[in-house]
Amino acid sequence: MSKNTDHLCIAVTGLNANDNPGPGIAVIRALRDELGDKIRIIGLAYENLEPGIFIGNQVDKTYKIPYPVAGTEALMNRMIYIQERENIDVLIPNFDAELNNFIKLAESLLAIGIHTFLPSLQQLANRDKINLKKFGDQHQFKVPDDFVIHKEAEIIKAADEFGYPLVVKGKFYEAYVAQNSNEAYKSFHKLYAKWGLPIIVQKFIKGTEINIAGLGDGKGNVLSAVAMRKLYITDKGKAWAGVTVEDEDLLTLAKNFAKASSWKGGFELEIMKDDKGDLYIMEINPRFPAWIYLTAAAGQNQPAALVKLALGQQVSEFKAYKSGKMFIRYAWDNIVDVEEFQKIAAFGER
Amino acid sequence: MIKLKNNIATSENGFIFNPSTGDSFTSNPIAAEIISHLKSGISTTEIKTILLKKYDVEVKQLERDWEDYMLQLKEANLLTF
Known part of the structure; x- marks a missing residue:
């Protein structure tokens, strides 16, 4: 059953906005852009020093949740505790390592009112690094x-x-x-x-690094795909600046991936374009990337579209986006009183 | 006929952006002028005539510089032929 997007409560993980950032803060920024200030954002964090916990204008309240290794029971118990206090409508997990548990719990979460829009365990396994070459061979994708x-x-x-x-x-x-x-x-x-x-x-494949952020509807269609050329790459291989590009071959690749996998939810294709113009899939990430706000800036707000899909609303395929939109990331020293830190450290919520 | 690719974005100050690759370039004023002429669709002969009239340059020198610049534009994947 679909629900209005006013006054939604949305839970988001991946608040580690550090030099290898999780996508959480970018997802929240995109949601606030489209859904306005009426939404309430619940941060779900694993560590006390995840910077997103302390960004007050983005995250309304944060709860710590158990590490994935603790298993589904511990996670579900914690989610029940949080749900009793927050009435979460939609949950967007943003870490690869936590997805297994959240996918297993999707039905139980829905039973307590928390909607998700996630791939299946099989879909998750197929694009795993260990299986990626096999997946590529099966569907005629170039994989090193x-x-x-x-x-x-x-x-x-x-x-x-x-x-x-x-x-x-x-x-x-x-x-x-x-x-x-x-x-x-x-x-x-x-x-x-x-x-x-x-x-x-x-x-090793020599070439230009391009990433595609996409949103699959779970029925073989890609509702949105935005390609970004990395312009500045950190020593961890992360894009610190990038620009949207328009290249029909890249968008076709995203469409073919969604068709081959029937992918449900956000994804990122990490592509290497070699000198001949061949597109190699280096990795497929089963979630939105940290640069996902660029999709909203370019005209295709993928996190907001995912929320609508999770709530059972119809989302039409985005047709175009603006090329030449850049992101240039920066670091910022957020000043926090120790009393605020103490809340999350001592009580597991802030 | 040499033409600038359709989707190439240019600005008056000589900034060039290729939206297919994400590459961007800066040009000096004369290069920016050439880009502007190429974008308007006039022929290379006409562009060269304009440049010869406007600047104090020998035909030989212009031809050499022209070939050099076209090679740069080609390598940057900005031209269609």
């Missing part, structure tokens, strides 16, 4: 060759096949370009320690 490895020694096999440089990627996050075997081993151990096994060793 890779080896999924469990031992350091297996790097030799990958290097023999691909040569250097090659890309060493963690199971969930982070990737390093290794110029030689020393760097490859170092990257392997760094990623192993942080994210566990397996590690993905991928062939």
Whole structure:
């Protein structure tokens, strides 16, 4: 049943607006742009120092939630506690690692009034880094060759096949370009320690980095797709500045992905365009990216559209967006009294 | 005939933006003038005639500079032929 978008209460995760930012604050900004000040935003945080907790004009109230490793029961218990106080209408998760639990809980959350618009567990698994090459081969998408490895020694096999440089990627996050075997081993151990096994060793593709933020309706259609060329890239490979571009091939790729996967919800395609103009899918992120506010600025407010979809409202396909819209991210020292910090640290809500 | 691609955005001060690639360029005043003429759709011969009338430049020098600039525009993926 559809619901009016006035006075909505929307819960958002990913408030870690740091140098490798979660998408939460950008999602909230897009929602406030379209749905106005009448909405109430509930932040859901894992750590006391997630900067979004303290951005008062964006987040009305924040609750800490258990880490994904605590499992669905702990998360559901916490969500019930929060729901008794907040009456949340829609929840938008923004971290890869938490999606598994939220997808499993989607029906239980709906039973207490919390709507989501998420992919299935199968869809989530298909685009996983470990399965991405197979997914690409099945649907005629170009994906760089890779080896999924469990031992350091297996790097030799990958290097023999691909040569250097090659890309060493963690199971969930982070990737390093290794110029030689020393760097490859170092990257392997760094990623192993942080994210566990397996590690993905991928062939290096030289080209231009372009990302596409998209919204799939779950029926094989992409309702919105906005392409962004990275202009400034941090040492963690994140776009710190970017510009929207218009390229029919990129939009066709997004449409083909939605069709092949019947993707439901927000997604991001990380693309490398090589010298010949071939488009390689480097990764598929199962959620909105941190630069998602640019979609709203360019004329396709994807987070607001997702809220409407979650509430069962009809959303028409966006037809165009403005190319040449740029984002230039910046860091800001937010001043906070320790009493405010104490609320979240001691009581788990602020 | 050399033409600037249809979707290329230009400004009077010589800024060029290619919306297909996200590349942007700045030009000096004469290059900006050439871009403006190319965008208006007049032929290269006409543009060269305008430049020869307006500036104190030998035909040979103009041809050399013209070829050089067209090569730059081509490499920047801004032209259609």
